[in-house]
């Protein structure tokens with residue numbers, strides 16, 4: 780495959796935000812119709828609708844970083860609020876919060892990865908750029 784193939788798709792018909800939102804829906808950031816995932820986090824080589832080469836984009840650590848940032852900002856204030864207001868038993872705290880953190884992380888990560896792929900698609904980044 781040509782390494783510049785993803786640069787041949789014009790991004791002028793849509794904005795960066797629409798590309799991110801399409802990715803957030805786990806659909807192709809170019810056409811918004813096709814699916815870009817063939818598994819939980821595994822990208823298809825091409826969009827199932829327009830054949831845009833979204834599979835060559837490597838988001839690396841951005842989706843986990845953003846997911847940890849988001850989940851941490853949801854769970855930690857909630858944990859502190861519940862501790863200060865309700866004073867539950869320690870075993871209750873040690874049961875609820877790790878489970879909630881795990882569930883939220885695994886639920887949000889695929890959508891954040893889609894959004895990261897959408898952003899990288901719009902910026903014509905593949906994740907193999909040299910600095």
Ligand SMILES: [Zn+2]
Pocket residue numbers: 807808809810811812813826827828829830831
């Ligand atoms: Zn597409």
